[in-house]
Amino acid sequence: ETGVTQSPTHLIKTRGQQVTLRCSSQSGHNTVSWYQQALGQGPQFIFQYYREEENGRGNFPPRFSGLQFPNYSSELNVNALELDDSALYLCASSPDADRKNSPLHFGNGTRLTVT
Amino acid sequence: GDSVTQMEGPVTLSEEAFLTINCTYTATGYPSLFWYVQYPGEGLQLLLKATKADDKGSNKGFEATYRKETTSFHLEKGSVQVSDSAVYFCALWDDKIIFGKGTRLHILP
Numbered sequence: 001e002t003g004v005t006q007s008p009t010h011l012i013k014t015r016g017q018q019v020t021l022r023c024s025s026q027s028g029h030n031t032v033s034w035y036q037q038a039l040g041q042g043p044q045f046i047f048q049y050y051r052e053e054e055n056g057r058g059n060f061p062p063r064f065s066g067l068q069f070p071n072y073s074s075e076l077n078v079n080a081l082e083l084d085d086s087a088l089y090l091c092a093s094s095p096d097a098d099r100k101n102s103p104l105h106f107g108n109g110t111r112l113t114v115t
Numbered sequence: 116g117d118s119v120t121q122m123e124g125p126v127t128l129s130e131e132a133f134l135t136i137n138c139t140y141t142a143t144g145y146p147s148l149f150w151y152v153q154y155p156g157e158g159l160q161l162l163l164k165a166t167k168a169d170d171k172g173s174n175k176g177f178e179a180t181y182r183k184e185t186t187s188f189h190l191e192k193g194s195v196q197v198s199d200s201a202v203y204f205c206a207l208w209d210d211k212i213i214f215g216k217g218t219r220l221h222i223l224p
Contacts, residue, residue, distance in 0.1 A: 004158070033212075042119075042204050042214030043159070056211055090158065101147065101166060104212075106158035 004107035006091050012113045013081050021076045021110045023091030029105065032074040034066060035090040037109070043090055049074055078112075086114045117142045121205045121215035128195055129223050136190040136218050138179075138205035146207040148172075148181050148188040153202045153217070162190075162203070197222045 005024045013019050025032050031050045035043035045058035049068035063079040072093070078085055088111050092104035122137040140148065150162040150172070163172030168183035177192045188205060200222045205215040 040216070042206075042216045045211050045213070058211060092159075103149075103161040103164065104151075104159070106160070108156075108158045 004091055004093050004105050006089075006107035006110050008110060009108070010111045010113075012115065015081055015083060015114055017081050018077065018079045019081060019112060021078075021089050021091075021112070023074045023076070023093075023107060025072045025074065025091075025093035026105045029093035029095050030072050031094045031096060031102070032068055032072065033092050033094075033104065034074070034076045035092065036060070036085075037088040037090055039087070046076070081114045083114050086112060088112075117146070117207060117209050117213050119205050119207055119213050119215040121203075121218055123216070124202075124219040125221055126218060127221045127223065130197055131194045132222075134190070134192040134195045134199075134220070136203055136205075136220070138188045138190065138215060140186050140188065140205075140207050142186075142207055142209050144209045146209040148179070149206040149208065149212075150177070150179055150188070150190050151204045151206060151214070153204065155201070159204065195220075195222050197224050 007022045033048040034046040037043040046060050048056040052068045065077045068074045088109040090109045092106045094102035118141050147166045149164045151159040152162045153159045163174040165172040165181035171180045179188050179190045202217045202219050204217045
């Protein structure tokens, strides 16, 4: 089975720009979630999508937005980039929205650097 | 709010040593508890989980027991290997998932 894939692997942007990160979920998984992992920190939950609808969100401002497509792939969009947005962005998929009991399958992440 | 606190690293051990990585949590509800592992250059992988008090999760020789009375979920392994070198994250899931900061483990041959 194909695992979770993310693109691009690395990205450099300038403060104020916008960025789109992409994620293909594991085959058979209909739920996708996104995380921000700053250097030396654990991943922080940004939001989750289930069947194309956002159904959970962490403490991130509205300039962090997302989409899920009918094939369950997903995008994370960040507008008006700030220096503190520099981090590893992780995508994870799971087979259903019952997150307490569904293991997350993570991609290898996109390393975003904002200068 | 909910939180996870795990011991700071790095932790350096010799091969075949006993490992304990401490994890404590605070939660208002009844969370599920997890340990995830991140090997160098790879994404996070689920190592083990426990969904209710007194449950023991185990995998690859690692174990952790959900202790509600001490709000803890310590990770243990009786004999570590060089291949266990990685970053380990404790996490809880109540209404959303919260990860600890991670503990880097170095195993020396």
